[in-house]
Amino acid sequence: QVHLVESGGGLVQAGGSLRLSCAASGRAFSTYVMAWFRQAPGKEREFVARITRSATITYYADSVKGRFTISRDNAKNTVYLQMNSLKPEDTAVYYCAADERAATRLLNEYEYWGQGTQVTVSS
Numbered sequence: 001q002v003h004l005v006e007s008g009g010g011l012v013q014a015g016g017s018l019r020l021s022c023a024a025s026g027r028a029f030s031t032y033v034m035a036w037f038r039q040a041p042g043k044e045r046e047f048v049a050r051i052t053r054s055a056t057i058t059y060y061a062d063s064v065k066g067r068f069t070i071s072r073d074n075a076k077n078t079v080y081l082q083m084n085s086l087k088p089e090d091t092a093v094y095y096c097a098a099d100e101r102a103a104t105r106l107l108n109e110y111e112y113w114g115q116g117t118q119v120t121v122s123s
Helices: none
Strands: 002-007 010-013 018-026 033-039 046-051 058-060 068-073 078-083 092-099 117-122
Touching: 002 092, 018 033, 018 092, 018 117, 033 068, 033 078, 046 068, 046 078, 058 068
Parallel strands: 010 117
Antiparallel strands: 002 018, 018 078, 033 046, 033 092, 046 058, 068 078, 092 117
């Protein structure tokens, strides 16, 4: 089992940047595929980015590709989401997720979830 805690959210103007962090505790962090999802008010939770266990491969939603970067530090048990060129449509609660076997961007593949951190982008 793994416990996830996100941080780094906040209010930023359009065009600005934020860096989200997700700290994990519990079983060996390096055995988990890690991902970020987000949920805007009135919308379903959606995939943002995913990173493999050894950080060799990353995947992104088309809406964030080229602007967001997912990374991880297995020595620090932390996964990051660097968000640049933020847009008002990026406003959402951002969730960190983990699973030992996840292979896609589907929500139901991820067993462990954090509590979320709010990101608000003003125009």
